[in-house]
Amino acid sequence: MKICYFGDYDAGYSRNRVIIKGLKENDVTIFECGSKMLGFKKLCELYKKHKRIKNKYDIMIIGYSDSRFIIFLAKILTRKKIIWDAFYSLYDSWVYDRKLVSKYSPKAWLYWLYDWFNCVLADKILLDTDEHINYFVKTFKINRNKFIKILVGTDDNIFYPREQKKDNKFIVHFHGNYIPLQGAEYIIGAAQLIKDKDILFRMVGSKGQKYKEILSLAKKMNLSNIEFLNSVPYHILPELMAKVDVCLGVFGDTDKTKRVIPNKVYEAIAMEKPVITANTPAAQELFVDKKNILFCETANSENLAKKIKEIKNNKILKNNIAKNGYDVFKNKCRPKILIKDLLKQLSDEFK
Secondary structure, three states: OEEEEEEOOOOOOHHHHHHHHHHHHOOOEEEEEEOOOOHHHHHHHHHHHHHHHOOOOOEEEEOOOOOOOHHHHHHHHOOOEEEEEOOOOHHHHHHHHOOOOOOOOHHHHHHHHHHHHHHHHOOEEEEOOHHHHHHHHHHHOOOHHHEEEOOOOOOOOOOOOOOOOOOOOEEEEEEOOOOHHHOHHHHHHHHHHOOOOOEEEEEEOOOOOOHHHHHHHHHHHOOOOEEEEOOOOOOOHHHHHOOOOEEEOOOOOOOHHHHOOOHHHHHHHHOOOOEEEEOOHHHHOOOOEOOOEEEEOOOOHHHHHHHHHHHHHOHHHHHHHHHHHHHHHHHHHOHHHHHHHHHHHHHHHHO
16 A cells, blocks of 8 residues: 655644654555645645655545645645545534634634544545544544544654663653643642652643643642753653653543643653543543553542552553553554554455
C-alpha cells in the first residue's frame, strides 16, 4: 500500500509522529505532502507538492492539525479515498472543554460546522477511543461505520524504560498544558493535603489558559513540596521522567476528560512508570484498576492524595502496575502494532 500523508500537520507532534513511524515500520511507502506556510501560500504549496505525486499513491491520510480547511482542498485534488485523522473535536475543545467560546456564539456554530463538514467529506475518520467516537456520532450525526479507533500510543524510540536515578524524595510527576481537562488544581490540592516531607510534586510545563492561576494557587497555599519547571523539549522529557516514582494523568471535571487517554499516560507506561489518573470511561477501555494503572476519583484532591500515599507505601502494587502497564504498551500501543491494525482495517474497507 502507498499512502500520501497530507496537510499542514506538525510531523513532530506525537499523534503524527506515531502514525508516520508506524507506517514506515509496516513497510508502507509514504509520500509526505505537507506545508508550514500560512494562508494562500499554504494552499499553493500543497497543490504543487501533490501534483508531483498524485498518481503514485493509493490512499490519502490527512494528518492531525487544528486546521479544518485542508480536507476541502484534498477533495478537489484527488478522487482517492481520504482518511481524516480528526483526533478530537475542535468544537468540543474550544466551547465546552476550554470554555474560550460561548456555546451560543456564532463562533461556536462555526466550529461545529468545521467538524461536521470534515466528517461528511472524509471517507474514514480516525479517533482514539470509543468514547470519542460516541461523541462524534451523537454530536455531528455521523454514521458510526465511518470511524476507525486508533489509540494514541507514543514513539518507542524516545519513550522506553531507563535506569532510574535514586533520589531521597518520592517524586510525583506531571507534565502538560494547563487546560481544564488536566485538572491541575486538584494536583495542587493533593500536594496541600500530603504532609510527608519526602514526597515532592514536580509540575512540568508553562503553557495553557490556567497556568498563571495554578501558579497563584500554589503560591497562596505556600507549598514547599511542589516545584514548577518550564516546558522542555520533547526529547528531554524522558530524561526527567526516568527520575520519578509515579506519573500523573488527567483529573479535570470536563466531559472531554471522560473521552481521552492523554499522550502523557502512553509516554509513562512506555517508560514502565506507574500511572495515577482519573477513572473515566475512556481509560477503562485500555486499563484495569490496580492491575496496570491506579484510578482515582475525578476532580477530587483528597482521593488523589490517598492514591499517591497508597502507591508510595505499597512497593509491590507500585512495581506490578508499572510492569503490567508496560506490557499493555508493548502489546497494544507501539506504533507498529497500532498501524498494522489500521492498515488491515483500511485494506478490508477499500479492497
